[in-house]
Amino acid sequence: MTAPSPTAAVLIIGDEVLSGRTQDTNLNTIARLLAALGIDLLECRTVGDRKDQIVDSLNALRATHDYVFTTGGIGPTHDDITADAVATAFGVALPEHPDAVAILARRYGDDFNTARRRMARVPEGGTLIANPVTDAPGFQIGNVFVMAGVPKIMTAMLEDVAPRLRTGAVVHARTLRVSGVGEGSIADILTAAAKAEREISFGSYPFGHGSVGEMGTSLVVRGRDAARVDAAVEALAAALTAAGVAVAPI
Template sequence: MSNPTCALVLIGNELLSGRTEDANMNHIARRMSDIGIRFLECRVIPDDKAVIISCLKELKEKYTYVFTTGGIGPTHDDITVDCVASMFEVPIVRDAKTVEAFENHFGDRLNDGVLKMADFPKGAELVPNTHSIAPGFRMENIYCMAGVPKIMRVMLEAIIPNLQKGNQVFSKSVDVYAGESIISKDFEYVQGLFKDVELGSYPFSHEGKGATSLVMRSDNTSSLESAYNQVISFLVKLGVEYR
């Protein structure tokens, strides 16, 4: 059985304007790799209802899971709840238990903005938020989380136990002190030998000269080790420095 798949949608004009730098994608990708879910796509989209709905409709059919971050806060431009409700053609309802939690926490400071975060599409399963109370939610295979990294992380950890796991993906890497063009032909040859190993070549600078990081990833540890040995073999043959 192939591993489950997922996509991530980062929602927010602030991301597209450059005002806010995303800190969620890398963490989600790493956690998905830990549990054998293949992270295959990430999109950054604006706070636009038509765009959000279109994007989610497309991705929910392509992947096992779709995660979103952003747009579930207290302000007028937090529209993820409204978009998902419209997409599933269900009304928005106020969750009594969330309201009660807000009342206990905020007391006299409770206002309409806070109460807005107790509104969810009818039928949604709530995602606990142990950091700041306001929940995320799930509708079918779409999980909607906060955009604030600390909050997103606790929501993600609450979600993970409910996800179908796949085979863990392992990786090995080699830093080569030579440019990609020198090793590309041999590296491509190794990729042809091991179809179940994902090979990637990533250039970087070392002491002002071109260097390349070769990364191998697979859920098959035997194939991974064999591919790694093949890479080391051709590096020795080429006479390039590596570590």
């Protein structure tokens, strides 16, 4: 029997995201990586720079998913409290990690001040995540990966994270484009397809509404068995065609 694919959640941390000052792109980057590794991303939460909220969210997510990825709040300023919150969530101390101290000391030299030393704090038992952009490391503790919020840095950190993850069966996806028809007009056909093949996911995504030009619906068929996905797409396309709906693969 094939083992189930690993599951994951993302915890985005930062008042700047909730205020709208910063647009998060890290979720998309993480989601694409996990999809390529066959890991199911099932949940995402966004919280501000509030320790209790971070602790509660982290404990809930790490108890229900194989992996949790956090972004944000590991810089040198007073509101960078992610390391403190993670240590509290795991019930461990938050000492300076000697390797992190050495990395940062080389990076900053005489400018390695008290604020920058905050970035060397790692919950007891944690291991470092390399940061080839600015050197200041992230860290892993248990099934939690703590990374920077700056997208360029977070993306670079993922290169060190990816080899640590257990992979699963990759999800295959096919798309059909239905032109000139809204999703409400084909909902019954899509529902019947989903009932006929319960191991396959069928998604409906309308386009062109409220704008000049072509309108229609993109139908995305997803599953881990490529042959079953292909068969489901062929069956769906045939049902749409029989109903007089113009359909084309993408």
